[in-house]
Every structure is written in C-alpha cells, then in structure tokens.
Amino acid sequence: MTSVIVGIILGVVLPGNEPEESVYKMEELPESSPWYGNEEIRIFRQYLTFPTMPPDINYSNCRLPPGAKVSQVNLFTEPTVKFLQQQASSLDLPVSIYYPVNQENPVVVMTWHGLDPSLSSVLLNSHMDVVPVFEEFWTHPPFAAEVDEEGRIFARGAQDTKSIGMLYLAGIRALKKRGAQRLKRTIHISFVPDEEMGGSYGLGSFVQSADFKALKIGYAMDEGMASETNEITVTNDERCTWRIQFTCHGDAGHGSILFDNTSGESFSKLVKKLMERRKTEAEKIKNLDLVSYANVTTINLTILKGGVQANVIPPELTATFDVRLAVNADHDEFQREINQWIEDAGGNITVNYLIKDPKANKTLADEKNPMWIALQNTAKEMDLVINPGVIPGATDMAYLRALDIPAFGFSPLVNTPVLMHDHDEFVKASTYLEGIDIYRSLIFNLGQM
Numbered sequence: 001m002t003s004v005i006v007g008i009i010l011g012v013v014l015p016g017n018e019p020e021e022s023v024y025k026m027e028e029l030p031e032s033s034p035w036y037g038n039e040e041i042r043i044f045r046q047y048l049t050f051p052t053m054p055p056d057i058n059y060s061n062c063r064l065p066p067g068a069k070v071s072q073v074n075l076f077t078e079p080t081v082k083f084l085q086q087q088a089s090s091l092d093l094p095v096s097i098y099y100p101v102n103q104e105n106p107v108v109v110m111t112w113h114g115l116d117p118s119l120s121s122v123l124l125n126s127h128m129d130v131v132p133v134f135e136e137f138w139t140h141p142p143f144a145a146e147v148d149e150e151g152r153i154f155a156r157g158a159q160d161t162k163s164i165g166m167l168y169l170a171g172i173r174a175l176k177k178r179g180a181q182r183l184k185r186t187i188h189i190s191f192v193p194d195e196e197m198g199g200s201y202g203l204g205s206f207v208q209s210a211d212f213k214a215l216k217i218g219y220a221m222d223e224g225m226a227s228e229t230n231e232i233t234v235t236n237d238e239r240c241t242w243r244i245q246f247t248c249h250g251d252a253g254h255g256s257i258l259f260d261n262t263s264g265e266s267f268s269k270l271v272k273k274l275m276e277r278r279k280t281e282a283e284k285i286k287n288l289d290l291v292s293y294a295n296v297t298t299i300n301l302t303i304l305k306g307g308v309q310a311n312v313i314p315p316e317l318t319a320t321f322d323v324r325l326a327v328n329a330d331h332d333e334f335q336r337e338i339n340q341w342i343e344d345a346g347g348n349i350t351v352n353y354l355i356k357d358p359k360a361n362k363t364l365a366d367e368k369n370p371m372w373i374a375l376q377n378t379a380k381e382m383d384l385v386i387n388p389g390v391i392p393g394a395t396d397m398a399y400l401r402a403l404d405i406p407a408f409g410f411s412p413l414v415n416t417p418v419l420m421h422d423h424d425e426f427v428k429a430s431t432y433l434e435g436i437d438i439y440r441s442l443i444f445n446l447g448q449m
C-alpha cells in the first residue's frame with residue numbers, strides 16, 4: 001500500500017508556485033457582526049481557509065480556487081504548517097516539524113513543557129487534512145469560512161477537525177491569560193496529515209518513530225463527533241478496518257470457449273460468499289442507530305478491476321472490499337472465514353490486505369483511568385453530560401491504543417448537527433467560544449493529573 005500512495009503523491013507534485021498564504025481569502029467580518037474583532041474566531045476562520053484536501057480520485061470533481069492546480073499537494077501543506085508555526089510562537093510554545101514518511105506529510109508538534117519531567121506527557125491530537133468537497137452542493141464557498149447572521153461558520157473541516165485543533169490552542173491561551181505558566185505534565189499538541197486516507201502517512205508512521213517515543217506520551221485526546229443534544233459521547237473504542245483486495249486467477253483465452261477454471265467463475269463464487277455474509281450483518285442493523293454499528297461488521301464491495309477486451313477471457317479479476325470489524329469481532333475467526341470463502345471459490349485467489357488494523361485495546365472509562373476522572377471533573381465544572389461510546393468510523397486513535405496509550409475522542413460541539421464529511425459543514429461561533437472554556441478546564445485537569 002505504501003508504494004502505491006507514494007506514487008500517487010510524488011506523481012502529482014508540480015514544482016514552484018507556492019503561495020505564502022492560503023489561496024482562499026478570508027473576508028473580515030463587518031463591524032455590525034457580534035464577532036467583529038474577536039481574535040479566537042479570526043484564528044479559527046483563518047485555519048479553515050487552507051484547502052487541505054488530499055489527492056483523491058474524486059479530486060477532479062472539486063472546484064479549486066482560480067490559479068490552483070489540482071495536483072499541488074505542497075501548495076496546501078506548506079502554508080498550513082507556516083500558519084501553525086505562527087500560532088505556536090504567539091503562544092510562546094516551541095514547535096517541531098517531523099516528516100515520518102515524506103515531505104508532503106508533515107507532522108507539527110507544539111509543546112507546553114510541564115513542571116515535572118518525570119511524568120508522562122499528554123497528547124492533544126487533531127488532523128490537518130479534510131475530505132474533498134462537492135462545491136455545487138454548498139450554499140457557502142467551502143474554504144472561505146463565511147459567517148452567516150446566525151453566527152454559523154461554514155467550511156470544510158469546521159467540525160472534522162480544524163475546530164478541535166484550534167480549540168486546543170485557544171484553551172491553552174485562556175489558561176495562560178489566567179496566569180497558568182506551567183502545569184504538572186507536559187502537553188504536546190499535534191497536527192497530523194493523512195488521517196482521512198487512513199493515517200499511514202501521518203500518525204500511523206509517526207508513532208513508530210524514535211521522535212514519537214521521545215515525547216513520552218502517556219495519555220491522548222483526539223477528535224470526537226459533534227452532538228445534536230447537550231450530551232457528549234466520549235469515544236473509547238472503534239471498529240477495526242480491513243481493506244481486502246482479492247485477485248481471482250484463471251485460464252485466459254478466447255471469449256467463445258468454455259474453459260473450466262476462469263477468473264470470472266471464481267470471482268462470482270467469492271463475491272457471493274461475501275455478499276451472503278454482508279446480508280447477515282445487514283439484518284442486525286435494522287432499527288439500530290449509527291452508534292450501534294459498533295457491534296456490526298460492515299462489508300462493502302468498493303473497487304472492481306479486470307479485463308482488456310470484450311472477446312478475451314481475462315487471466316485475473318480483482319475485487320476490493322472495505323470491511324470494518326465489529327468491536328466484539330473475533331479477528332482469528334473472521335480470518336478463517338475468509339480462508340474458507342477462498343477455498344470454496346476454487347482456491348485460485350490471492351489476497352492483499354491494503355489495511356489490516358490489529359485489534360486495539362479499548363480505553364477504560366472508569367475510576368482507574370485518571371484521564372476519565374479529569375474528563376468527569378471538566379463535565380462537572382462545565383455542566384456537561386458525558387458518556388463513553390464507540391465511534392462508528394475509524395480514527396488515528398487506533399494507532400495510539402495499539403501502543404497501549406489510553407486515548408479518548410472528544411468534541412465540545414454540543415447542540416450541533418453532525419455534518420462531518422457532509423456539505424455545508426459548519427460550527428456556530430457561540431458554540432466554538434463555549435468550547436474554549438471546556439478545553440481550558442479539560443487541559444488544566446489533564447495537565448494536573
């Protein structure tokens with residue numbers, strides 16, 4: 001998988017023409033706006049104007065700003081890194097940029113040193129990248145961070161997860177304003193690339209590096225989902241992603257002959273097995289909501305490849321499936337099922353796991369975990385209701401939990417429609433500002449554990 005993605009990225013980078021700031025211009029708010037002159041809102045909006053979309057097969061469907069080329073990955077990462085460096089210096093925080101895989105995928109880490117270096121540190125993680133947009137479905141330009149009369153700030157990444165990243169910094173700024181020079185524990189604030197593409201070019205590789213070990217991370221916070229009520233789900237577990245590419249082999253030849261073992265035959269038998277399995281899972285989800293997907297293994301056929309000409313039987317056909325194993329799934333058992341399906345389909349099938357997440361430990365949400373106590377204290381102070389739960393999608397937290405680092409997913413965006421990856425993604429300015437108080441409290445409680 002690695003070399004494929006390297007090829008995609010390196011193959012599309014064009015030289016030169018790197019602007020110093022975002023290709024999108026942010027309009028200043030009018031003086032009549034209640035948020036005119038609000039520094040926190042201005043910083044958040046500025047971060048939202050960087051179109052940090054990864055290269056994607058749907059990328060040509062995205063309308064880019066005038067003068068920007070679809071393929072200029074550096075165009076988007078470089079100004080973002082510079083912006084984050086400016087933010088770190090305004091907070092008087094040292095900042096390091098790591099490149100665990102390549103120059104196109106920087107990891108930015110700011111550090112607020114603690115008083116007791118013998119204690120493990122706390123990581124506050126968020127991703128810089130966002131998913132592509134289909135601008136024709138947006139009522140506001142997706143990277144202009146426009147604010148409407150209700151105070152809704154529209155932009156791709158407003159919820160997922162640029163708000164989280166800027167709220168960490170705003171929380172620290174609020175603590176410093178109140179005179180907190182240092183907390184007990186060191187706090188690292190990381191901004192990573194590639195999360196939406198699976199994270200192997202971002203946190204997935206960074207956690208394997210000596211640089212990461214040197215950060216001595218003992219606890220981590222990461223992205224959560226907005227909540228439509230005033231209750232917050234603190235995520236402590238997630239399903240495991242397996243992306244499986246099956247290649248069915250067989251006798252090739254003239255399309256007028258009935259050979260015994262064709263790739264088409266084994267392909268149809270194999271796909272039938274997976275679709276039958278999918279059906280049993282689909283039965284389970286009837287009448288369940290999205291969060292209940294935790295206990296369902298989803299199986300979806302996502303890519304088909306093969307064939308050269310209509311009258312030639314191809315020697316191979318490829319089918320790729322996106323599988324998310326339920327949190328309670330037995331991975332060995334599922335592996336045995338896959339092996340059995342291949343055997344039942346004639347056996348002449350090779351398998352390539354594009355992603356095969358190991359079973360990661362769930363983070364304990366109880367009194368034994370000081371991070372859970374810190375969260376509960378914040379909930380009490382801020383009058384919030386928090387409950388542990390499972391996030392339906394996949395996040396970078398899997399990489400942390402796989403190293404036995406307890407990690408919670410959290411979002412202070414309450415009473416907000418869940419619009420991650422959706423058109424017209426927005427956060428209300430008032431909700432964002434309330435989030436600063438929540439993180440001020442939470443970062444303090446985590447730093448004093």
Ligand SMILES: [Zn+2]
Nearest residue numbers: 160161195223
């Ligand atoms: Zn995300």
